[in-house]
Amino acid sequence: MGNLPSAADLRSGDRRALAKCITLVESKRPADRNLANQLIEDILPDTGRSYRVGISGVPGVGKSTFIESFGLHLIAQGKKVAVLAVDPSSPVAGGSILGDKTRMPELSRTLDAFIRPSPSSGIMGGIAQRTRETILLCEAAGYDVLLIETVGVGQSEVAVHGMVDFFLMLMVPNAGDELQGIKRGITELVDTIVINKADGESLGQARQAKAYYQSAFNLLRGGEEGWKPRVMTCSALERTNLEDVWQMIEEYFDWLGQEGRLADKRRQQNLLWLHKLVNLEIDQYLKTSERLKGAYPELETRVNAGLMTPFRAAREIIEMIFPD
Template identity: 50%
Template structure:
């Protein structure tokens, strides 16, 4: 990145939809360097009035569901309908594995070369909080650049699905027809996040099993308390490979958006997400400050050793760490707190 960054040029380039400036702007918001963070916030403040109109859709799926093929097929269908599609990813494992979305980008053969689409590899911030922060800010850039559909893919495991759900309007869960228990492999928490479910690979000999799986999932959803009383998550079948069922699925995703808009839930949901995100950033910054505090770094190794030896309880260790963070611990590890 050049030492001198022209924010005015970045803003105009993004608003003009120039791909090079969009890429540079996202690189800037992904940077963890202090001087870049200041510039990134200046950029985002200028772009924010031009963002917010896009459909924000999160996509998660069980292993082997064919997410890349699905996103490629859905995105290509949408660009064919006149939409501009951005694909982002939340993958906290990317810094350790080299980033699976990089491979996904090469597998999204049509979208990768579609002038109406922009596929962005996952940032390598290393932590879920860091990656989610960069992705949220990238959404602002993409929307300001005129992308009216933003697909946010959850690649990692654990809490990444929740992180994605907290930055989108509609959360789509992809699954497969399975022998026996159709709910196998779907975490209950993820099922509760879903605004729509699609059973992929409903083609050839698997089509009948896919429809059976859809019926079973629909029955399971009826036993759960809906997140929104005005919306019952639909369960549909599709085949990304054959591009069948995608138009019906998109219609239902659009229906969900209309329900959110007509009930006022869309604006309220986004406001709530901003409040939640504010506190999440406060927590992340506090933890970063705690871990990097000189007194804490000096104290931590001995406390950890004493905990392992069983000579110090976790509660007392936590109190000493917090005391050090607040400046109430002396220079010697394990020292008492001051009055």
């Protein structure tokens, strides 16, 4: 990569510098990795001060519209907003998130917004590999609120949950259908459910859905200590109730800031990150190491052909990595 931006360029708030830095941390070239690691070390003191907000929901729920409206609402209050996407890149998931910026026409033209489409890293393993580093880069570049979008398909939600402070789930007003989907896993993951499209003829349904979800939360998480997830309604299209949603998020961060909760949460997430990084580095080493490049696909082929057990193949790979 030519003309590598420095930590100082990043701090100056230059959006092009930020984009270049993100490209660097997403690069799989070993030489770039070293530079990226150095850059992250350099900027670490400037990180950690933003609101990291995850936004999820099934395709069509209105994530892009919500982020456009909500982002503009925050910018009108003087905030700088960065939008990142964690794309499971899975053929079954369908619908690409942030594939284009056309769904956020106003936001993408605003100087106080930075929108980063999801990396096109292909199948599997594309999940949020470097989103954590990207979060840190955005913080060093002075963004106050980070909106991290993902589609509602399990794996990527868990990944995003592990890197944000607050997790917002968008839902549509059909309580009857949606209630089926409110599995215990989801209620444990989210800090709020916001029922979008609470406008026009759906207004009544949205209110009903709100009552349903709130009672589901009370039922499933009523006895727990800590933050009590709240259910709200809004219309991303008509831009109503957005301030209420923001007030709730602020309230959450006030709560999180007390009794060392934020530090605790980030410490736990750092441990998770450490484990992920080790796995990721080993995985990339397997694919790029001159010594192993040929051996790995060879073993895959043999396992695939039923000529070798996965256990045996895994053993061989580990012995190749650690010859002693």
